[in-house]
Amino acid sequence: MTPEMLSLSNSPGLFVGIMLLKLLVVFSVTMLIVAYATWCERKVIGHMQTRLGPMRTGWHGLLQPIADGLKLFFKEDIIPTEATRVPFLLAPMMILVPALITVAVIPFGPDLKLGGFLIPQQITDLNVGVLYILAFAGLGIYGIVLAGWSSNSKYSLLGGVRASAQMISYELSAGLTIIAVFMLSETLSLREIVALQQQDLWGVCSFVPNWYVFTQPLAFGLFVITGLAEINRTPFDMPEAESELVSGFCTEYSSMKYALFFMAEYANMIVIAAITATLFLGGWSAPFNIAILTMIPGFVWLLLKIFALMFFFMWLRATFPRVRYDQLMRMGWKVLLPLALANVVITGLVVVILQ
């Protein structure tokens, strides 16, 4: 008997049970990475600036995220009298929820066999996986705009408006950049994109896998840059430029609501790293077709790639100064957009000629 894919129709009880288990594991792992990314960032940047970073709470400050979380829980929750209350309360959730649910389509391993069923190591395999990611990345902007507007503070408003203009400009280039990948993969399902990247490089070299970073190096670079700009990371952290806008759109927020913004920022970082790893760096597959490497479970490789990319983002933060806003918009519209478009045309040309 060949195992069939576990679905709601052939075994509803098992399906729901496995689904809840997967959700629980992915959600807790994401939250754990979010918590320790804050510690890691402070440590990494500290050492890059020849400081030590957090040292007091636990061994080398390992309990720092927990201490920070507890502190924020006990802080006073301030709602300014001039704020518009309902959107003010909703905005942090509108940022965090889209950031947390985009991880649902990231595959983290090959199918598992269990009692005659195939269980995919992915929360859900949407055939429109990438569109789903783009849609929810777009939803996050609403939260930032609402947070900025509803606070009724000048810094917040400026931060929110800047953030929305920046995010939509770069989302355009990001959407255009990854089209080149789908021209090669012929699918929007992330599961199939990872499977395609496990083939031989250009169909000849069996040692190196067919990662799209080799066939689409320009798209990879563009996507990392636009991704950084979309999640408002340095050097594109205009919306919360603390030297001019205090804290941007979250100036008026305090306590746990502020913490939700913070978590969303790191969750977005994980999501961008995971998407980049899945689309360009082979997702959960091992870097070389060697037995020792392919024996290591898929989620280890995926996490390693995510951590490497996140380290790279932190490194950028320690290295680059913030770009000016007009430079940022000029780069988005006049450099990245034409480059992404040119990449699509060149990819199309090469594919047509090779056919």
Next chain:
Amino acid sequence: MLDSYLPIITLIVIALCFSIGSVIFSRLIGEKKPTAIKLSPYECGMPPVGSARERFSIKFYIIAMLFIVFDIEVVFMYPWAVMFKRLGLFGFVEMGVFILILLVGYAYVWKKGALEWE
């Protein structure tokens, strides 16, 4: 259909519960000593001057409008990209014409100075 979207709906519920729960929890155990000064909008320690609901630069509206126009074109390219290898040369020429028309609009926007920030 439900197979693929049930996990997403459940995840949305979990994420919502988490964020609502943590906000409510911190409201319950957090300190509450509101004063008039504390609840006024932050302005570097000065008493706030005027309202924040002012008009802001029209540039932002133009960017939003351009985004909608261009983003629809980009979304239009997704199904084409997925079908690209099967469409072959025909699809390439077809999209080439489309991108050319898009470029005319892009050049117009550039020339008009809609992408300038000073």
